[in-house]
Amino acid sequence: MxxxxxxxxxxxxxxxxxxxxxxxxxxxxxxxxxxxxxxxxxxxxxxxxxxxxxxxxxxxxxxxxxxxxxxxxxxxxxxxxxxxxxxxxxxxxxxxxxxxxxxxxxxxxxxxxxxxxxxxxxxxxxxxxxxxxxxxxxxxxxxxxxxxxxxxxPSISAAQEARRRRKWVECGQQPTNAAKRAKIVDLESALDYEHPGEE
CATH class of the missing domain: 3.40.1310 (Replication Protein E1; Chain: A,)
Structure with missing residues (x-):
């Protein structure tokens, strides 16, 4: 990494x-x-x-x-x-x-x-x-x-991580650099947060 x-x-x-x-x-x-x-x-x-x-x-x-x-x-x-x-x-x-x-x-x-x-x-x-x-x-x-x-x-759920991985595969399949950049911007959306110790 x-x-x-x-x-x-x-x-x-x-x-x-x-x-x-x-x-x-x-x-x-x-x-x-x-x-x-x-x-x-x-x-x-x-x-x-x-x-x-x-x-x-x-x-x-x-x-x-x-x-x-x-x-x-x-x-x-x-x-x-x-x-x-x-x-x-x-x-x-x-x-x-x-x-x-x-x-x-x-x-x-x-x-x-x-x-x-x-x-x-x-x-x-x-x-x-x-x-x-x-x-x-x-x-x-x-x-x-x-x-x-x-x-x-910050917390990343398993569903969010799976979605993120799929989108990176989609990003690599885009035909143009502009389309790839658009996918990357979409990928880096804000994550959900949780307070430690709270339910």
Missing amino acids: TFHRFHVELSAEVSQPSSVVTVGPSPKTLAPWNKKIHRRWIFLTYTECPLEHEVDFVEGLRAMLKQNSLASDRFYGCCQEYTQKGIVYHVLLHLGKQVNWKASHARRVLLVSNSPHESINILTPRPGQVGNFIESHVKYCEKVANDNCFGKR
Whole structure:
């Protein structure tokens, strides 16, 4: 299983490049600043974040999403504390719409604090791997936080997954690239959510 990864920092002059936090499955290489993010689902890792309390981070995340007209209730994440690095936040985020951002623009949009040293690692799923991407990052967050995560837990039912697989087969059978793109856009519709612990 492979994913795209973008490591975005403000500039080389502001801070030394921080070590890359590897999350979940082994991601691909770092992206250049002009690399495009064209997905609805992304997995973010915030390092060097000055917000020490999870409540403050979640409030900042919601404010950032609302300010940028993104779905403000479709995220699931956890907080991880390191002795040397400090607090690291991992967030699986559904943007509510498909974006077409350069990595540099994504960094400006997705900042939770005003710290110039805040670093963001961005992982995106490869086409056809959205279900696996969501599942692996939900499991990762739950493992890291001992099931003490924040946000709404995304859920993919077996019926949705079977439908998604059939549509990917249909996508490959389309005669033109435009028809294939239309099928892909249809594929990446929003998933149902459930609250952990609720019936």
